[in-house]
Amino acid sequence: MKCQKCGKEVFLPFRCPYCGGYFCSEHRLPENHDCPRMELARAPKKETKPMIIQKQKPYEYSITYSPRPQAKTFWFSQTELKHLAVGALLVMGVGLSFIPQIARALSSPALTKPEILLCLAVIFTSAFLIHEIAHKFSAQRYGLWAEFRLTLIGALITLISMLPFAFFKIISPGAVMISGVITRKRAGKTALAGPLTNIVISTIFTAIALGVVDIIGVIAVFGAWINAIIALFNLIPFGIMDGLKVFRWNKAVWALAFTASLILTIVAYIYFF
Secondary structure (H helix, E strand, C coil): CECCCCCCECCCCEECCCCCCEECHHHCCHHHCCCCCHHHHHCCCCCCCCCCCCCCCCCCCCCCCCCCCCCCCCCCCHHHHHHHHHHHHHHHHHHHHHHHHHHHHHCCHHHHCHHHHHHHHHHHHHHHHHHHHHHHHHHHHCCCEEEEEECHHHHHHHHHHCCCCCCCCCCCCEEEEEECCCCHHHHHHHHHHHHHHHHHHHHHHHHHHHHCCCHHHHHHHHHHHHHHHHHHHHCCCCCCCHHHHHHHHCHHHHHHHHHHHHHHHHHHHHHHC
């Protein structure tokens, strides 16, 4: 095709958007080919606003991060302390409803005395709190953000477990939320910290129970049993359990911890029941 201005043969001509003619690269602009519709070319252009495309964000569980205090390795935020307090009350409620059932099964009314019941409920609650705090401190030691938060489903399940007719007692009002870059090894060690703490406490209570035969011995056996149960349950290598993270990191360490918690559970069960 030839340029309509100079007659030059053009393979890919330019089309004028105003007059519709075809021109070469030299005469493609309206002023260069004396466009008959030059007034349109010179008219002020209307400013067009850029199109903004809004994408809908997927639903995510949001966590309020608290700034880390300077020069501190371990710390608690005000929000976390509130969540821990509510979680502890829920767990203590489960303990107060669970211990009388054990007393009836053992035909031991002494366990339902107010002072003994309160002591056992405190041991029951501390087994949960120490487990979660061990996770938290282990993660913070690696420079990670780690705080305990209640979860709606977990809190509801724990609340239902407080009812006397609840056959299964599940203690899971929340969990330690961790944020930051973490390796498989550190994830395994952080997950192991909770059950390992329960194993150590269970071992201490077992040693006390073996040397005492009165009511103090019964309380010690209960402490050994509940801590061993919590460690054993959490070391199951499945789903969101601590055991799966430990298993993926080091199978030998997982097997050792799981075996220790199983032995402590069996020993406490034999002495207790």
